Amino acid sequence: MGVLNVTPDSFFDGGHYFKPEQAIDRGIRLEDEGADILDIGGESTRPPHVVELPFEEETRRILPVIEGLRKRLRIPISVDTYKAAVARRAIAAGAEMVNDVGGLRFDGNLASVVAETKAAVVIVHSRGSPTTMHGLPPSSGIVRLVVSGLRARIRKARKAGIPLSRIVIDPGIGFGKQPHESLKLLHNLNSLRQLKLPILVGVSRKSFLGQILRQPVESRLIGSLAAASVAVVEGAHILRVHDVKETVQVLKICDAILRGNV
Numbered sequence: 001m002g003v004l005n006v007t008p009d010s011f012f013d014g015g016h017y018f019k020p021e022q023a024i025d026r027g028i029r030l031e032d033e034g035a036d037i038l039d040i041g042g043e044s045t046r047p048p049h050v051v052e053l054p055f056e057e058e059t060r061r062i063l064p065v066i067e068g069l070r071k072r073l074r075i076p077i078s079v080d081t082y083k084a085a086v087a088r089r090a091i092a093a094g095a096e097m098v099n100d101v102g103g104l105r106f107d108g109n110l111a112s113v114v115a116e117t118k119a120a121v122v123i124v125h126s127r128g129s130p131t132t133m134h135g136l137p138p139s140s141g142i143v144r145l146v147v148s149g150l151r152a153r154i155r156k157a158r159k160a161g162i163p164l165s166r167i168v169i170d171p172g173i174g175f176g177k178q179p180h181e182s183l184k185l186l187h188n189l190n191s192l193r194q195l196k197l198p199i200l201v202g203v204s205r206k207s208f209l210g211q212i213l214r215q216p217v218e219s220r221l222i223g224s225l226a227a228a229s230v231a232v233v234e235g236a237h238i239l240r241v242h243d244v245k246e247t248v249q250v251l252k253i254c255d256a257i258l259r260g261n262v
Helices: 020-033 055-070 084-093 110-117 142-160 179-187 189-195 207-213 221-233 244-259
Strands: 002-005 038-041 077-080 097-100 120-124 167-170
Touching (some): 020 038, 038 055, 055 077, 055 084, 077 084, 084 097, 084 110, 097 110, 110 120, 110 142, 120 142, 142 167, 142 179, 179 221, 207 221, 221 244
Parallel strands (some): 002 038, 077 097, 120 167
16 A cells, blocks of 8 residues: 655655645556555644644545546555545545544544445554544553454444445554554554454554664665564555555565465
8 A cells, every 4th residue: 555645744755745746646656666555645643733634625635636546547546534524525536445544433424434435444543532642651451452442443334334345454553552562563463363354554654663763754764664574474464655666575575485485
């Protein structure tokens, strides 16, 4: 899953693809580099995220990009939003998946929108609200908390009418988790296999890597690739990344080793 942030303030590529023509060119390039899904977001949740972006502005940012790319891409488009109104309009414009960092918690109408439109959904585990998640203290038993939280969110999705075949789960690395908790989740990623759903992991360029490496975000590529490799070995099915070309090369090697053939 290639990341395309149509924002002025995302933690790594904020402002790089803020204009629709820049974002469309970037989306085409990510597909050419080997992305299987393109994830388009119009609101940054980087800390400190103190004010929620109005849905009118979020849709203004992303709709021209989704509409422009839907005509030119072969791969599915995901919309990175936790707002039902944004998701509905993005799906109408051509998105086929909703990547929800709120795990169907932040907007009570999102699950029904996903079910009604027959979109897929990524249920991301997070703690707190959009404006508080990055300032929370550590939890006790983060792995158990994530598994139980995702299980509850899956029940909500199923009750809303979303079939299991259209649900992906994400432990939410960094979303309401301290760096040591993110590391523990990656180390115990196979605990999510009991939920019997595809697992998505996003570690690309994140701050816990910077704390380990003592490197700024622009120098975290190697750390991101290392974490991606571990995530795959531990059971991840989808990786959400900024650096598609490099990650595809790493994953080809991981896949060859795990399968035992070229």
